[in-house]
Amino acid sequence: MSRYHRQELLPQLGEAGQQRLAASCVLIAGCGALGCTIADLLARAGVGRLRIIDRDLVETTNLQRQVLFSESDVGLPKATAAANRLRSVNSSIEIEAHVVDLNATSIKRLTTGCDVIVDGLDNFETRYLLNDLAVSTGVPFVYGGAVGTEGLSLAILPVTGGDSASPWSTDQSTACLRCLFPEPPAAGVTATCDTAGVLGPLAVTVAAHEAMQVIKILAGCLDDLDRSVLSIDAWRNDIRRLAPPSPNPDCPCCGQGQFEWLNGERGHQTTMLCGRDAVQVLPGTTAAPQADGHLQELSRRLSAHGTFTCRDGVLRGTLREERSDAGDPIELTVFEDLRAMVGRIESSERARAIYDRYIGA
Ligand SMILES: [Zn+2]
Numbered sequence: 001m002s003r004y005h006r007q008e009l010l011p012q013l014g015e016a017g018q019q020r021l022a023a024s025c026v027l028i029a030g031c032g033a034l035g036c037t038i039a040d041l042l043a044r045a046g047v048g049r050l051r052i053i054d055r056d057l058v059e060t061t062n063l064q065r066q067v068l069f070s071e072s073d074v075g076l077p078k079a080t081a082a083a084n085r086l087r088s089v090n091s092s093i094e095i096e097a098h099v100v101d102l103n104a105t106s107i108k109r110l111t112t113g114c115d116v117i118v119d120g121l122d123n124f125e126t127r128y129l130l131n132d133l134a135v136s137t138g139v140p141f142v143y144g145g146a147v148g149t150e151g152l153s154l155a156i157l158p159v160t161g162g163d164s165a166s167p168w169s170t171d172q173s174t175a176c177l178r179c180l181f182p183e184p185p186a187a188g189v190t191a192t193c194d195t196a197g198v199l200g201p202l203a204v205t206v207a208a209h210e211a212m213q214v215i216k217i218l219a220g221c222l223d224d225l226d227r228s229v230l231s232i233d234a235w236r237n238d239i240r241r242l243a244p245p246s247p248n249p250d251c252p253c254c255g256q257g258q259f260e261w262l263n264g265e266r267g268h269q270t271t272m273l274c275g276r277d278a279v280q281v282l283p284g285t286t287a288a289p290q291a292d293g294h295l296q297e298l299s300r301r302l303s304a305h306g307t308f309t310c311r312d313g314v315l316r317g318t319l320r321e322e323r324s325d326a327g328d329p330i331e332l333t334v335f336e337d338l339r340a341m342v343g344r345i346e347s348s349e350r351a352r353a354i355y356d357r358y359i360g361a
Contacts, residue, residue, distance in 0.1 A: 003046070004018050013215075017220075018046060020218055021219065022093075025049040026115065027051045027111055027117045028042075028052050029053050029120060029126065030121035032065075032122055033067075037204050037207035037208065040067060044090060046093065049095075050093065051098065054082070054098075055100060055280065057077055057078065065199075066078075069085070077313065079098055080097050080099060080313070083095045083096070101337070103129065107262070111137075115140075116141075116142065118211075125184060132261045133259075135253050135259070136160065136262060138160045139158070140161070142154075143155075144209070147198055149202060150234075153210050153213070154177075155213040157174045172222055173247055174244065175251075176253050209226070227244040229241070229242040269352070270351055277343060277344060278345065279341070280339065283339065295310050295334065298315060302315075302358060305319055313335065313336050315334040316332070316334070318330065319332055319354070324344040332354070
């Protein structure tokens with residue numbers, strides 16, 4: 001009997017729906033609380049290929065809600081740890097782990113061939129980038145967010161997908177993220193999981209709604225899609241479905257076709273990382289893929305300046321000659337794409353300077 005028997009029993013899916021799932025590729029952007037649950041549900045449901053993208057490492061404070069990780073995963077890249085776990089959940093599907101930053105440079109390569117993009121992110125900048133990509137290419141994008149006790153979810157079928165060649169009509173197209181929120185919130189204004197906290201059951205609820213929407217899209221059941229904005233306050237027991245927003249002709253993205261994040265006009269080369277007392281620095285140029293062993297080579301070079309080890313595709317250590325304001329050695333973590341996290345640092349300018357000095361352009 002098929003391992004998917006219990007969902008194939010559903011007349012809405014059946015064996016034909018299951019085959020559609022098996023032939024699909026879903027990009028899961030971000031593998032925190034939302035991404036873990038989404039990936040777990042879609043792997044179990046038999047989506048043929050999951051592409052998991054996350055730039056960060058597993059921390060102890062993630063274990064409260066990020067259901068794919070164990071204590072032994074702390075310090076590993078999240079995408080790698082998630083893929084390891086999911087391969088033991090379902091060995092019959094393909095799982096790709098990408099330990100990279102999703103940005104205007106990397107996004108086209110990372111989204112090639114995916115049928116749906118689903119949001120497990122913790123920042124608006126990358127969401128707007130994905131929204132630009134979705135609208136400009138006509139790929140469905142399922143937005144979701146959860147912080148504190150509140151969560152939101154919305155499936156986006158871009159208006160640009162509503163031509164005769166795509167599986168949905170203009171009438172079925174939805175508003176995009178920028179129809180809803182024309183501009184991202186200013187830095188430091190919004191609550192984040194690190195300042196406001198977040199509840200595990202809330203994140204799982206939002207993620208389950210996102211995963212359900214993905215399954216309906218992949219199965220071609222677009223009439224059954226929840227077109228409203230799902231809004232949840234898990235503590236006040238308030239679950240609402242807000243009226244489906246219509247595409248706004250004045251929307252800079254889906255109305256006017258301005259893809260500012262995708263073009264790289266907006267976005268940063270350095271980012272203060274959510275709750276990590278660290279700054280992420282991207283390589284200054286779009287370097288060609290590095291030869292194998294370049295991290296070991298860098299590790300040898302850096303050993304003149306501090307203590308470094310290279311394991312699981314991550315180089316990490318401390319710099320002897322660079323100190324924080326409090327006098328602690330500056331921490332440096334470098335990934336295979338030469339993206340770095342500079343820890344115990346007080347400004348992104350200094351993080352950039354340290355990157356240029358020790359890793360180079
Ligand atoms: Zn729009």
